[in-house]
Amino acid sequence: MWLVRPAQPGDLKAILALAEGIGPRLSSTLPRKDEALAAKIEQSVRAFQNAGGTTGPDETLRFLFVLENTDTGDVRGVAGIDSSAGHGQPFYNYRKDALIHASHELGVSNRVDVLYPSHALTGHTLLCAFTIDPELKGSEAFELLSRARLMFIASHRPLFSDHTVVEIQGVQTENGEVPFWDSLGRHFFNMDFETADQHSGALSKTFIAELMPPNPIYVTLLTPEAQAALGQAHEKTRATYELLQREGFQAGAYLDIFDAGPVLEARTDSLKTIVSSLSGKLHGSPTDDGERCLISGGIQAQFRCTVTSMQEALTGDIKVPVKAWHCLGLDAGDSVRVSPC
Amino acid sequence: MLIIRPLQDNDLEALYAMAQSAGKGLTTLPADRELLQRKIRHARDTFDQRCAPEAGLYLFALEDTELQRCVGISGIQARVGLDEVFYNYRLSVTVNASRELGVHVRTPTLHLSNDMTDTSEICSLLLSDSHRGGGNGLLLSRCRFMFLDQFRRHFSEKVFAEMRGVSDKEGRSPLWDALGRQFFDMDFTEADMLSGLGNKSFIAELMPKFPIYLPMLPDEARSVIGRVHDNTAPALKMLQAEGFNFNGMVDIFDGGPVVEAFVHNIRTVRESTDRIVMIRSIKPAVDQVDEQADRSEIMVCNGSFQNFRVTTVPANCVGIETISLSQPVASALGVEAGDRVRLAPLKDTGRNPTYSRRDADHAGRSSRG
Numbered sequence: 194m195w196l197v198r199p200a201q202p203g204d205l206k207a208i209l210a211l212a213e214g215i216g217p218r219l220s221s222t223l224p225r226k227d228e229a230l231a232a233k234i235e236q237s238v239r240a241f242q243n244a245g246g247t248t249g250p251d252e253t254l255r256f257l258f259v260l261e262n263t264d265t266g267d268v269r270g271v272a273g274i275d276s277s278a279g280h281g282q283p284f285y286n287y288r289k290d291a292l293i294h295a296s297h298e299l300g301v302s303n304r305v306d307v308l309y310p311s312h313a314l315t316g317h318t319l320l321c322a323f324t325i326d327p328e329l330k331g332s333e334a335f336e337l338l339s340r341a342r343l344m345f346i347a348s349h350r351p352l353f354s355d356h357t358v359v360e361i362q363g364v365q366t367e368n369g370e371v372p373f374w375d376s377l378g379r380h381f382f383n384m385d386f387e388t389a390d391q392h393s394g395a396l397s398k399t400f401i402a403e404l405m406p407p408n409p410i411y412v413t414l415l416t417p418e419a420q421a422a423l424g425q426a427h428e429k430t431r432a433t434y435e436l437l438q439r440e441g442f443q444a445g446a447y448l449d450i451f452d453a454g455p456v457l458e459a460r461t462d463s464l465k466t467i468v469s470s471l472s473g474k475l476h477g478s479p480t481d482d483g484e485r486c487l488i489s490g491g492i493q494a495q496f497r498c499t500v501t502s503m504q505e506a507l508t509g510d511i512k513v514p515v516k517a518w519h520c521l522g523l524d525a526g527d528s529v530r531v532s533p534c
Numbered sequence: 535m536l537i538i539r540p541l542q543d544n545d546l547e548a549l550y551a552m553a554q555s556a557g558k559g560l561t562t563l564p565a566d567r568e569l570l571q572r573k574i575r576h577a578r579d580t581f582d583q584r585c586a587p588e589a590g591l592y593l594f595a596l597e598d599t600e601l602q603r604c605v606g607i608s609g610i611q612a613r614v615g616l617d618e619v620f621y622n623y624r625l626s627v628t629v630n631a632s633r634e635l636g637v638h639v640r641t642p643t644l645h646l647s648n649d650m651t652d653t654s655e656i657c658s659l660l661l662s663d664s665h666r667g668g669g670n671g672l673l674l675s676r677c678r679f680m681f682l683d684q685f686r687r688h689f690s691e692k693v694f695a696e697m698r699g700v701s702d703k704e705g706r707s708p709l710w711d712a713l714g715r716q717f718f719d720m721d722f723t724e725a726d727m728l729s730g731l732g733n734k735s736f737i738a739e740l741m742p743k744f745p746i747y748l749p750m751l752p753d754e755a756r757s758v759i760g761r762v763h764d765n766t767a768p769a770l771k772m773l774q775a776e777g778f779n780f781n782g783m784v785d786i787f788d789g790g791p792v793v794e795a796f797v798h799n800i801r802t803v804r805e806s807t808d809r810i811v812m813i814r815s816i817k818p819a820v821d822q823v824d825e826q827a828d829r830s831e832i833m834v835c836n837g838s839f840q841n842f843r844v845t846t847v848p849a850n851c852v853g854i855e856t857i858s859l860s861q862p863v864a865s866a867l868g869v870e871a872g873d874r875v876r877l878a879p880l881k882d883t884g885r886n887p888t889y890s891r892r893d894a895d896h897a898g899r900s901s902r903g
Binding site: 294295298380396408410413 | 628632641713740750
């Protein structure tokens, strides 16, 4: 069975292998260096431990989950939640906005698109670091890994903000060139995207962002390639993007400052998984038949989430096959949460 | 004789003809009779002190007294940006630096600015093709500094000139195409013309207000920022010789540079001196003039605000304390024997009548002879 659980120090090698497989990509949320990644896992372990002691969104709460095949023990995916985007530092985006340059005297009115540096999303809950074995793309495990985070949010709601955001990777050519970076950021760093990306992973994204020009940028002065890339998701993120759209995330005015990928936004309490999930007591089901659904249980470090068939959940009793109990490490009568696939 | 005097109503046709032949690129004097008429009236009001000093537009005509026609014009606007907004881009530098990353990148940046507001501008220089050469352009340009010098309280301490930027034969400006046009879909020549008709600030209001990072502009646009049109190179050189320097501001349309100088530092102003007029009755025969004599030209002006006049005389007319003028010249300047006039060398190579005693002595002798 597929299981999502908090990341452990022992997952380091597996996560590193996954991170290396994703190619050039802003690595600030998933470092590709041993020590940085180990520190990140350590931070996540502490976050799960400390979560009980905090009453609201907190910059130290940076959770990392892994997708494990319980039959083999293999870790095949990783995904994270930052309780508070920017984790204490400004969280940078561009906000695409419009100005009307008008002259009554000349009878002219022109719409001018402008990218404003913005910190408005700082402190919103951020879904991040989603990385999965490409073979699993579009599978049930894929959906599980992504949505398990929302199950976690549903059962630990006070730890998260009223708004949740996700950064989607922007356009990048097969040669690794990022048109938006080449048209803008590159001028201020004199380095290509990959180099900047590595620095971003080693230091922090905010660190790099603070070296970007503080003034608004006129869209019309970007190269045509960069303009075309604004708010466009990378081809390979399509499955993720669609899944998040089904959850209720929408692309708004915010763009990534490096590759101009869209930032998806949603009200946390309106997310489909959170709205449709319900809690009940765990009970056995004699068959494997039934509606497929996500099921999670346990709090903080004991949190587990898997996909199973469910017989019924109407009376507050959630009847699922016993092997799902084992997977979650729970027993009959324990409190669980389910949400349909 | 060529003489500088305030522009008059009857100069309209001559002015119109000159504006027409100048064609594109001279935004302050478009070939538009009504507009030119308004300018003349404005200038008349200014010299007659019928308008507020800061609203003044001083337009000087170069008159060929034989033709009895205006053959050139130059101007000073007392203050810019008071009844409309005066825009420039300031060319400055943004530095992005990080020790950790080993990054230290300088990015040239254009900032929209109104810094020249309330400053005097020298402008509108135009010389008829028939009178090019022989220092006539210099006289037209430098007569303004003699005026500035004598009536400093009507002007700011600093004066500036906007130099025409680069455009090609078809009137295409690389900077306009890369920048202005992106915000206001219009040809440079058209925008430039609208500017001349007094719509420059309207267009400026359609232009980008946030800083422009130059690396985002194409090379051909970047390379013309702060550069002058080939036709303007001599004018720039002349102003540089007067002590004007690029002040980091450029035109928002074509990127032409703004040059500026403090009035007291302008060469013509620094080298100006006073002399008492003597009227000489005998015209010195040309062939009598000593080979060694100083033949450079000296600008002479009267001290009248309303009836300001400037003309040139040979340097050998200048004595230690006096200047000897023929009656026609004195009449043209509106001065009499015993009046005080102000002089300054016309050309950069001209010897300074004040500082070189030997030359002054020499000039004095030859004028007596």
